[in-house]
Amino acid sequence: MIAELNTLIDLIESDLADCAGSAGIEGETGIDIEKLAGNLGTTEYHLRRMFSSLAGMPLSVYIRRRRMTVAAADVVAGHGLLGIAIRFGYGSTEAFGRAFRAVHGAGPSEVRRSGGPLRSQSTIRFRLTIEGSSSMDTRITDKPAFSLIGHAKRVPLIHEGENPHIREHIEALPTDEHARLKALSEAEPTGLLQVTADVDPDYREGTELTYLHGVAVGTSTSAPEDLDVINVDAGTWVVFTTSGSYPEALQSTWAATASEWFPSNPWQLRPGPSIVSILDRAADLSTATIELWLPVERA
Structure with a gap:
């Protein structure tokens, strides 16, 4: 996976050097990420x-920051804003200006007058550091189809610390509702569960x-x-499986799956909910x- 990510970085830099990217979702380049992933075996x-x-940032944010870092040189040099916008994949100077301000904190005209402020995004290079000082307690299991039943709510993604929106959602439930849900549990993962689904692939905060x-039940079980x-x-x-301070231990485990476990094992994430069982x-x-x-498939 480290090699695949570095290949992606190289293609982004090549695209920026050509100044021929087309603006896609969230201002991404013309690189076909899906096709690239397939060619890389993921x-x-x-x-x-x-x-x-x-x-530590979504792919779309990195691409936008790198694009605006390279474009800043043309802005400071006094090149026409419309030409710069088109070269970097934006259909208008307004769209380019919004993206430029979001990265640098100032519009192109302000930067052109004063030479700044400019916030540069360096090219990322991924390296795998082998420490060998710890191991992760894991197991692989195949499960038939099942259902997750409970009380769902749409909430914003928060990377660090407790999510107050989730806390409010749980605290709003009647006290006896937790016992009622737990009694409905009949499949692994057992007990009361914390389920996240429909997560943005870029994991943007x-x-x-x-x-x-809620809890897990068999597909033949009718939910109330x-x-x-x-x-x-x-x-x-x-x-x-992990133990320690909560939710820090869980967040550390999440980070370790990406930095340690997936690069060292022949598995990759597949779409599906992530589930936490306490x-x-x-x-x-x-x-x-x-x-x-975490739902996975062979890489």
């Missing part, structure tokens, strides 16, 4: 998720996802009418033993 979904996890507080349902296809899952916890949830379930 999937666009996995490539984007691994990039965002390892780089602030984008919306579906969060479900007042509960939401997420149907999950049959497939392979990797399960990571096996044991302190009364105030300050510490916990958890399982993180």
